[in-house]
């Protein structure tokens with residue numbers, strides 16, 4: 001068991017590393033669980049015994065009774081999706097009396113989703129493959145200082161005026177540039193606003209709440225969304241999401257000072273996956289990729305798209321561990337590699353001029369012309385999904401873990417060998 005006051009769980013690849021599962025496992029000891037970036041583009045799956053939950057906005061702590069759950073100011077939220085998440089949980093006997101939403105979190109409005117689709121369509125064969133949830137446009141508006149924040153739901157008259165102003169601009173763009181019919185204020189007033197107002201009881205100054213909790217000695221988990229390779233600055237730009245996914249973003253996205261971020265736990269799966277377009281140096285196709293996709297159930301939690309599969313990219317993982325300052329690495333979906341045969345980890349890339357590239361390059365055209373340099377591992381055939389400790393793993397699996405550590409420059413402290421809570425064990 002890891003002793004912590006604050007713990008930050010961050011994705012170290014292209015998302016879907018199992019952050020939800022790991023946060024759920026760790027949340028048993030926590031008092032507060034906080035999401036601080038992203039929105040309903042995230043899909044975090046938690047399996048408790050034989051029940052599976054898929055969360056998009058809600059911190060995984062919601063599945064425990066009595067934990068405080070915070071949707072931080074750094075998030076963008078889609079009220080109808082969030083309310084349907086809450087309603088689905090309620091049907092399954094889970095209530096959200098300890099949920100708090102930051103009054104500074106930005107709202108995804110119907111025009112953001114429309115804009116996301118129009119932008120994607122316009123990109124033609126340069127599509128990013130976004131989740132079409134309006135994430136990019138909502139963050140664009142935040143930075144352009146025309147965003148609408150959750151706290152504005154408190155004053156309807158003013159809110160309607162503000163939305164009408166923004167909508168005028170949006171419709172100009174939609175109609176003139178994209179040739180789209182646009183969205184009417186009536187649609188927003190009748191269909192969106194009454195639904196969004198149902199969030200009012202949850203809205204508060206969550207940074208203040210968090211400061212009070214921390215002062216009382218509460219244990220806090222910061223639950224990241226997406227992953228380091230989708231980070232707006234250090235990911236495979238422009239094939240990234242529109243928020244900062246690195247641990248450095250926790251302070252501004254949750255409203256806490258840097259000293260409170262606590263221990264950094266990175267999550268990386270034992271191979272790589274990516275949903276959507278963009279560079280993926282270790283991508284593989286064919287029977288091995290099919291086998292991994294099927295065994296790891298590698299289909300997007302949010303969009304259902306088949307995930308692209310690749311060998312573990314040690315260059316990307318090393319960058320993620322360095323940028324996040326990962327102190328402990330959780331290696332997930334390790335069971336999926338049983339019986340795959342020989343395994344590869346990319347330790348570097350060979351550049352277009354034959355040079356060895358050890359650090360993830362900023363320029364995509366260099367990456368596109370580079371090939372991975374692999375280190376090969378024997379692999380193992382034993383089923384490891386019932387392993388309870390490191391002693392239950394075959395020698396070849398231990399060698400693979402050492403290979404991951406050497407490449408990533410981080411210690412594998414936690415192993416996940418299946419989707420359930422009890423398929424997780426420490427190796428501190």
Ligand code: GDP
Pocket residue numbers: 011015016017018019020021042043044045046047295296297301332333334335336416417418419
């Ligand atoms: P997240 O977005 O990082 O929370 O990850 P997702 O939930 O989108 O995707 C991870 C998937 O892998 C989910 O279906 C999990 O139930 C599943 N999963 C997590 N850890 C393990 C594991 O160790 N083994 C297996 N087989 N599945 C896992």
Ligand code: IMO
Pocket residue numbers: 011014015016017041042043044128129130131132133134135136224225226227230239240241242275276277301
């Ligand atoms: P979790 O939290 C995997 C990807 C999309 C697309 C790119 C931009 O479950 O790990 P966006 O809709 O954010 O503008 O899309 O980012 N993407 C994810 N991929 N897991 C996620 O979240 C993702 N969230 C966004 O597929 O390539």
Ligand code: MG
Pocket residue numbers: 015016017042043044045301
């Ligand atoms: Mg996911």
